[in-house]
Amino acid sequence: MLKTKPQFIRPGDETLYPSRNKDGTIDTLLNPSTDSALTIDSDSKTNFVYNRYHHLPYEAQRQKLPVFQYRNHVLYLLEKYQTLILIGETGCGKSTQVPQYLHEIGHKVCVTQPRVTAAVMLACRVAEERGEILGDQVGYAAGMTAMRTPESGIVFMTEGVLLREMFASPLLMQYSCIVLDEVHERTQMTDVLMGLLKKIAKKRKNLKIVVSSATMDAEFLKDFFNLTDKRETAGVSTSVIMSMQGRTYPIELFYSQEPVPDYVKATVDTVVKIHENEPFGDILAFLTSQEEIQSALETLQMYAEQNNDKNMHRKYFPSGFQASNMLVVAMYGSLPHYRQIKVHQSCDKNVRKVVVSTNISETSITVPGVVYVIDCGFHKLPYFDPAVGVESLSVTAISKNNAIQRAGRAGRTSRGKCYRLYTEEEYDKLPPSVPPEMCRSDLSSMILQLKALGINNVLRFTFPTPPPAKCLLSALETLYALKGVDRVGNLTQDFGTNMAELPLKPMCAKMLCNSGEFGCIDEALSIAALLQVDGVFSKFNGGRENIAAKMSRRNNFEVAEGDIIMYLNIYDSYMKIKKSLTDERRAMKTCKEWCQKMYINYKVMEKACEIRNGLEKLVKGKFGMENQVYEGADLGTAKCERIMKCVLSGFFPQAAYLSVDSSYRGIRGAKLHISPDSCLFATQQPKWVMFASVQSTDDKTYMREMMTIQKEWLLEIAPHYYKET
DNA sequence: GGGTTAGGGT
Numbered sequence: 001m002l003k004t005k006p007q008f009i010r011p012g013d014e015t016l017y018p019s020r021n022k023d024g025t026i027d028t029l030l031n032p033s034t035d036s037a038l039t040i041d042s043d044s045k046t047n048f049v050y051n052r053y054h055h056l057p058y059e060a061q062r063q064k065l066p067v068f069q070y071r072n073h074v075l076y077l078l079e080k081y082q083t084l085i086l087i088g089e090t091g092c093g094k095s096t097q098v099p100q101y102l103h104e105i106g107h108k109v110c111v112t113q114p115r116v117t118a119a120v121m122l123a124c125r126v127a128e129e130r131g132e133i134l135g136d137q138v139g140y141a142a143g144m145t146a147m148r149t150p151e152s153g154i155v156f157m158t159e160g161v162l163l164r165e166m167f168a169s170p171l172l173m174q175y176s177c178i179v180l181d182e183v184h185e186r187t188q189m190t191d192v193l194m195g196l197l198k199k200i201a202k203k204r205k206n207l208k209i210v211v212s213s214a215t216m217d218a219e220f221l222k223d224f225f226n227l228t229d230k231r232e233t234a235g236v237s238t239s240v241i242m243s244m245q246g247r248t249y250p251i252e253l254f255y256s257q258e259p260v261p262d263y264v265k266a267t268v269d270t271v272v273k274i275h276e277n278e279p280f281g282d283i284l285a286f287l288t289s290q291e292e293i294q295s296a297l298e299t300l301q302m303y304a305e306q307n308n309d310k311n312m313h314r315k316y317f318p319s320g321f322q323a324s325n326m327l328v329v330a331m332y333g334s335l336p337h338y339r340q341i342k343v344h345q346s347c348d349k350n351v352r353k354v355v356v357s358t359n360i361s362e363t364s365i366t367v368p369g370v371v372y373v374i375d376c377g378f379h380k381l382p383y384f385d386p387a388v389g390v391e392s393l394s395v396t397a398i399s400k401n402n403a404i405q406r407a408g409r410a411g412r413t414s415r416g417k418c419y420r421l422y423t424e425e426e427y428d429k430l431p432p433s434v435p436p437e438m439c440r441s442d443l444s445s446m447i448l449q450l451k452a453l454g455i456n457n458v459l460r461f462t463f464p465t466p467p468p469a470k471c472l473l474s475a476l477e478t479l480y481a482l483k484g485v486d487r488v489g490n491l492t493q494d495f496g497t498n499m500a501e502l503p504l505k506p507m508c509a510k511m512l513c514n515s516g517e518f519g520c521i522d523e524a525l526s527i528a529a530l531l532q533v534d535g536v537f538s539k540f541n542g543g544r545e546n547i548a549a550k551m552s553r554r555n556n557f558e559v560a561e562g563d564i565i566m567y568l569n570i571y572d573s574y575m576k577i578k579k580s581l582t583d584e585r586r587a588m589k590t591c592k593e594w595c596q597k598m599y600i601n602y603k604v605m606e607k608a609c610e611i612r613n614g615l616e617k618l619v620k621g622k623f624g625m626e627n628q629v630y631e632g633a634d635l636g637t638a639k640c641e642r643i644m645k646c647v648l649s650g651f652f653p654q655a656a657y658l659s660v661d662s663s664y665r666g667i668r669g670a671k672l673h674i675s676p677d678s679c680l681f682a683t684q685q686p687k688w689v690m691f692a693s694v695q696s697t698d699d700k701t702y703m704r705e706m707m708t709i710q711k712e713w714l715l716e717i718a719p720h721y722y723k724e725t
Numbered sequence: 726g727g728g729t730t731a732g733g734g735t
Contacts, residue, residue, distance in 0.1 A: 115733065143734080160735035187733070288731070333732060358731055380731035393731065437733095449735085503735035534730085614735095662726060676728040685726085695730070702729065 071101050073242060078102070078177075078208050081240040082201055083225040086212040088244030089408055094212045095181050096126050103137075103153045107177040107208065112159045114187050115364060116142040123147070123156040144614060150174075159189035160503075163196075166453055167501075171200055176208065183213040183221070184401065185363060186436035186464075188446055194224065194464050196453070201238075202227055214408075215401045217432075218243075224464050249411040255424040263376035264292050266421045268299045270374050271354055274419075275307070275326055276317045281371025281414070282353040284361060286406055288380050288395050290332050293356045300328045300354060324350045331357035331365065334535065337603075343367050362405050373410040375403060377422040381434065384441045386474035388670035389653070391442065392696035401433045439467045443475040444506045448484055451491045452500035458489075481653055481721050482510045498623050502615065504528060508692070511650025512615065516625040518646035520639070523568055525619065527647060529612035530567040531692050531705060536608075538599045549599035556598060558679040562707035564647055564692065565640065566679055571612075574605050645717060648690055648709055652718040655690045655709060664689065664703070675702040687711070 070093065077084050088094055099109045113119040123140035132138055139148025141157040148155050159180075166172060178197060183190055197209055211221050218241045228235035260266040267285050274283055287293050304326040311323045329342050343355050343365070355367050359379045381396040398406075403420065410416025420427065438446075447458050455461055459472055479485045484496040484506055491497060495513055502509040508528050515524035530536065537553060540546040557566050577594050581587040595602040619625050630642070648655075656664040656672050662685065664672040672694065674681050680689065688711050691703035714722040 158734070164735065185733090189734070290730075334730070360732060362732090364732065382731075395731095445735090673727070675730090677730080681727075697729075700727095700729090704730090 070097060070244060074098055074101050074210075075105060077240050077242055078210070081238055082205065082207070082227070083209040083211065083222075083239035085218050085221045085225070085239060085241045086210055086244060087214075087218045087241065088212075089214055094244055095122055095179075096129065098210060098212070099154045099179055100126065100130070102177050102179075102208070102210075107153075108175050109154045109177045109179060110162060110172075110175045111154065111156045111179040111181055112162050112190075112193065113142075113156060114159060114182050114185055114190065116158055117364075118182075119156040119158050120145075123154075126154060126156075144610060159187065159193055162193060163189065163449065166196065170453065171204055172207070173204075176206065177210065178207070179210040179212060181212045182363075183211050184215045186433075186438070188437045188441060188443075191436055191438045191464050192446055192450065195462050198225060198227075198462060201225070215404055215433075220464075224462075249413070249415045251407050251411040251416040251418055253407060254417065254419045255427065256419075256421050257423065259423055259426065260376075260421045263287075263378065263421045264296050267356070267374050267376055268296050268303075270419050270421070271300060272303055274372050274374075275324070275352055275354075277319045277321065278372065278417070279321065280324060280350075280352060282367070282369050283355070283372040283374065284367050284370040284409055285354065285356045285374040286359065286361070286376055286379075287356060288376070288378050289358065290334065293330050293332060293358065296356050297328055297330050300326075300356070304328050304354075322350075324352050326354060327351050328354045328356065331355050331361055331367070333358065333360050334539070336539075340365070359402075361409065362402065367409065369413055370409050371414060371416050373407055373416065373418040375406045375418060375420050377403070377420065377426070377430075382440065384471070386442075386468075386471045388666060388668045389442075389474070389478075390666075390670050390694050390696050390701055392701070394696075394698050397430060399431045399433045400427070403427065403430065436465050438463060439465060439471070442505075443467060443471055444478045447472070447475045448479055448491075448496070448500045448506055451485065451489075452497065456490060478653060479506060481718075482506055482650070484510070501622070502618060504532070504615075507650045507653065509650070511647055512619060513623075513625075514649040515619075515627075515646050517628055518642045518649070519627045519630050520643045520646050521619060521625060521627050523643045524646055525612050525615050526571040526608075527564055527568050527643075528615055529608045530571055531564075532611050533604050533608050535601055536567065536570065536604055538601050552597075552599050554682075560679075560683060560708065561640065561644065562689070563679050563705050564707040565644070567705075568643070570600065571605075571608065574600075575609075578609075644707060644709065645713055647707060648713055649717045651690050651692060651707075652714060652721060654692070654694070655688060655714060656703065657689075657711075658685050658687050666694075670694075670701060672701050672703050674706065675704045677704065678706045680706050680708065688714075 074084065086094055086098065095111065099111050102109045111122070113122065119140050119142040123138055124134055127134040127138040130138065135147035136149065137152060138154045139152035139156070140146065141148055141155060141161045143158065165174075172178065180190065180193060180197070183194070194211070201207055201209060209225065211225065213221065222237065222239045222241050225239040226237045228238055256266070264287065267287060271283055271285060285296070287296060308325045311325055314323050317323050327347050331340065331343050346369070347353050355361070355370075357367070361367050377398055378395050379398050379402065380393050382391050382393045384391045407418035410418050450458055450461065459469070476485065476489060480487070482495070482499070483492055484499045486492050491500065495510065498513050499506055499509040502512060504512065508531055512524050512528050515521045538549060540549060557570055559565050559569065574591065574594070578587055578591050581590060591605070592602050595605060653667065656666045659665045664674070666672050674685070680686065686708040688709045689703070690707050690709050692705035694701060694703050696702070715724060
């Protein structure tokens with residue numbers, strides 16, 4: 001029977017437990033093999049020896065939680081408690097089974113996911129499992145696409161969609177149960193939703209909340225969602241923890257015996273060692289950047305060619321293992337889609353696939369059939385400095401949670417092995433988790449949305465992990481400068497409300513809100529849309545094509561005014577071609593051909609069109625914005641200057657001026673450089689510029705999406721922000 | 726006169 005204050009739940013029915021040993025451990029974790037430690041012979045190029053190994057415990061064991069059979073317990077616990085904290089690795093049915101249990105007893109269930117693809121895939125899988133048509137009882141709503149009816153009993157959605165739904169219905173009365181999935185990722189959106197749901201839970205005692213996480217500290221979540229006053233000693237918590245067993249295969253961990261001086265080289269060496277000394281099975285190696293991956297790939301491809309050649313004359317490796325061929329594949333976000341799919345394609349029998357990846361494979365992409373994981377111990381992590389308003393991206397040591405997540409990628413289809421390119425002592429020193437995104441990113445957009453939901457005092461809002469006060473204050477300052485909030489921090493009627501509704505960063509939203517006044521709504525829409533996409537220009541790995549692409553860009557598009565006006569020109573040219581043909585299929589073909597000729601990415605342009613249509617509906621439809629009429633000739637330079645001023649009227653806090661050392665200074669003192677990717681990189685340096693985004697690498701801070709401006713414009717457009725000096 | 730981008734999302 002349940003105790004009043006359960007530390008661990010003890011249900012009466014013993015048969016509900018999965019088979020366990022007398023000491024409570026789970027069976028598969030026992031009997032570690034004794035002879036599988038990998039040692040490296042003395043002629044190894046790097047002095048790199050693995051000496052320690054043990055099994056990676058299941059998450060439930062790590063957090064010392066009991067494991068239960070699911071359905072009855074989920075339902076039983078949610079009858080007793082308002083919030084259920086569900087812990088378990090991916091693959092244990094948290095995301096697919098639990099929503100169905102809840103739906104079967106009559107709940108209207110909403111399941112949130114951080115990514116569009118996951119939401120859509122889960123909806124498909126659950127609908128299929130139930131033998132139903134997608135969009136009927138089981139639906140999804142993600143990004144701009146939705147397949148659902150108001151009657152749908154289970155809806156998968158991205159977190160942002162649920163936040164939007166709160167605008168229309170603040171207490172989410174359309175759902176009786178909310179499942180927050182993948183909470184361990186701690187995205188900005190997840191944290192805000194957790195805060196908001198806690199607030200709703202206080203008002204709607206009948207709303208059930210399930211918080212599902214792979215690795216995050218269960219007690220932390222339980223405390224956060226406990227609505228009982230802690231001073232009330234007899235009070236019973238309103239939240240409870242349950243764990244589900246996921247992974248079915250154990251993973252052996254190996255640590256490097258000595259610190260690794262060069263983890264790219266060590267990764268290559270380890271791949272080769274595994275290939276020649278370990279049984280067949282694919283390898284997944286984590287590195288931090290595209291550059292590192294390319295460098296590792298070059299060496300590995302050379303090895304693979306030699307290896308595959310040698311295999312024509314041999315059956316066995318010197319180690320005695322059967323010789324197999326090797327296929328090396330790269331995996332990172334900016335890789336074109338058709339090359340990302342390569343990791344899913346199974347290769348020939350007797351070919352070992354080696355995937356070298358960034359942390360994209362830690363969360364977003366599942367590489368199937370991985371048996372060996374190589375973890376370099378680092379990743380690139382962004383950190384926002386509120387003092388200067390700059391986001392920097394630098395190589396940082398991972399957290400223990402990351403390390404566990406990476407290792408977990410190995411044991412999905414069979415026993416797995418994880419090689420950590422750092423010592424066990426180094427592992428022990430790693431932080432338990434990375435600070436949540438909320439605490440290291442720009443908050444201005446999120447705060448604007450919270451204000452629009454009626455949460456005025458954001459400093460008192462209960463975040464799961466409160467962000468530093470200076471981050472909140474810096475965001476409020478930006479919003480005040482943009483006139484999205486007034487002096488006391490209330491949302492302004494003329495701008496704030498509309499800005500919050502636009503799915504854009506506040507500066508970009510402000511540009512759009514001002515565009516009627518400058519008589520350039522259409523141009524501002526195109527610019528805003530293109531600023532939302534990445535990679536308008538096709539990329540090549542060096543060579544002749546790369547030079548041709550750069551030439552094309554310079555000759556056809558680059559303008560002295562900068563990247564933003566260039567993007568506008570590209571969009572206009574593209575639309576001219578798209579609209580010149582009435583036959584849709586022929587128009588598409590012509591657009592594709594034009595893009596290919598101009599080295600422009602067709603899919604990205606189409607995405608921009610889609611985004612622009614969405615924005616246009618809001619701006620012209622819902623807000624009813626109209627262009628102010630300008631008298632007289634309104635062409636060429638006059639119009640262009642108005643467009644530029646309109647852009648600046650949103651982005652004025654991101655202006656910079658040329659300093660004596662030929663770098664730039666931001667308004668808040670940051671030392672800035674023109675990105676080599678910008679139109680303005682090769683031109684004579686303009687005295688004043690503005691930029692839409694900025695990112696700092698280890699040594700330099702680069703401005704991207706730039707535009708030249710006049711100093712006088714700043715005084716004219718933002719007199720409340722700039723003073724004559 | 727200098728040389729680049731972990732991953733998401735409304």
